[in-house]
Amino acid sequence: MNIATIESPEERAAHDAKTVYHVAESGQGAAITIKDFNLWYGEVQALYGVDMEVQRGMVTALIGPSGCGKSTLLRSLNRMNDLIDTLRIRGEVRVNGQDIYAPGTDVIALRKRMGMVFQKPNPFPKSIYENVVFPLRVEGISDRSMLDEACERALKGAALWNEVKDRLQESALGLSGGQQQRLCIARAIAAEPEMLLMDEPCSALDPIATAKVEDLIGDLRGQFSIVIVTHSMQQAARVSDNTAFMYLGKLIEYGSTDKVFTNPLDSRTEDYITGRFG
Numbered sequence: 615m616n617i618a619t620i621e622s623p624e625e626r627a628a629h630d631a632k633t634v635y636h637v638a639e640s641g642q643g644a645a646i647t648i649k650d651f652n653l654w655y656g657e658v659q660a661l662y663g664v665d666m667e668v669q670r671g672m673v674t675a676l677i678g679p680s681g682c683g684k685s686t687l688l689r690s691l692n693r694m695n696d697l698i699d700t701l702r703i704r705g706e707v708r709v710n711g712q713d714i715y716a717p718g719t720d721v722i723a724l725r726k727r728m729g730m731v732f733q734k735p736n737p738f739p740k741s742i743y744e745n746v747v748f749p750l751r752v753e754g755i756s757d758r759s760m761l762d763e764a765c766e767r768a769l770k771g772a773a774l775w776n777e778v779k780d781r782l783q784e785s786a787l788g789l790s791g792g793q794q795q796r797l798c799i800a801r802a803i804a805a806e807p808e809m810l811l812m813d814e815p816c817s818a819l820d821p822i823a824t825a826k827v828e829d830l831i832g833d834l835r836g837q838f839s840i841v842i843v844t845h846s847m848q849q850a851a852r853v854s855d856n857t858a859f860m861y862l863g864k865l866i867e868y869g870s871t872d873k874v875f876t877n878p879l880d881s882r883t884e885d886y887i888t889g890r891f892g
């Protein structure tokens with residue numbers, strides 16, 4: 615449903631209801647604080663008064679039916695949405711306390727701190743090695759031993775090293791889809807970000823490749839704060855510590871994944887996680 619076309623009184627009342635919060639699994643405090651965050655694409659409001667804290671070192675899942683604003687919220691965390699001309703926002707997003715929408719924010723530096731992994735693996739048409747060290751090359755690093763070390767570290771971090779260590783100079787496009795996605799995660803890690811933002815990272819992968827990426831998310835938990843958009847409730851339940859359920863641009867329910875899944879307090883959350891809609 616398009617957010618701009620909420621019409622019936624029932625829909626309006628549901629839409630105006632307040633967010634339900636459960637206690638969130640907490641890491642080492644809030645990595646991201648979102649306060650009364652609203653976003654419009656032109657005249658269409660896509661996010662309404664979102665308030666939540668993403669806990670440091672934890673995996674936070676954004677779930678909800680298609681068009682509810684998950685990707686919009688994710689992309690608001692590193693200002694990827696800025697690329698859209700008609701965008702307007704009101705409210706605050708603080709990353710480690712810093713208001714990322716404050717005038718004068720260095721958006722390029724912000725995006726470096728927030729590694730992003732997309733739905734479809736997007737390796738460059740270069741070697742495996744050059745894909746991984748790309749962020750270092752952009753920084754102007756050309757010292758071979760530094761690049762080699764970063765490449766190995768990132769590929770090990772992305773649980774891909776053993777599969778590719780003997781063919782680092784081969785094209786990344788020759789890897790399987792699942793390997794390509796882990797390569798993209800390695801590339802994101804190589805930039806040494808503080809957080810990883812993942813937009814349905816497994817949607818183009820088969821179940822075996824999906825399981826590997828999910829295991830990897832488990833391995834990266836703690837080192838990074840991870841926010842993952844997923845359509846799969848099973849995936850959210852498997853990989854995340856905290857879950858945010860969104861509907862029609864609003865944050866409906868948020869807190870520990872365990873509580874949101876086993877004791878949802880808003881009927882829309884319950885309907886969604888039990889598969890009654892979505």
Ligand SMILES: Nc1ncnc2c1ncn2[C@@H]1O[C@H](COP(=O)(O)OP(=O)(O)OP(=O)(O)O)[C@@H](O)[C@H]1O
Nearest residue numbers: 616617655660679680681682683684685686687698
């Ligand atoms: N670039 C854009 N311009 C105009 N409207 C947009 C744009 N991107 C998203 N929207 C609208 O904003 C709303 C939220 O979209 P968004 O992609 O964030 O939802 P989502 O929950 O991630 O959906 P999905 O699960 O289908 O990917 C939708 O109504 C969508 O049509």
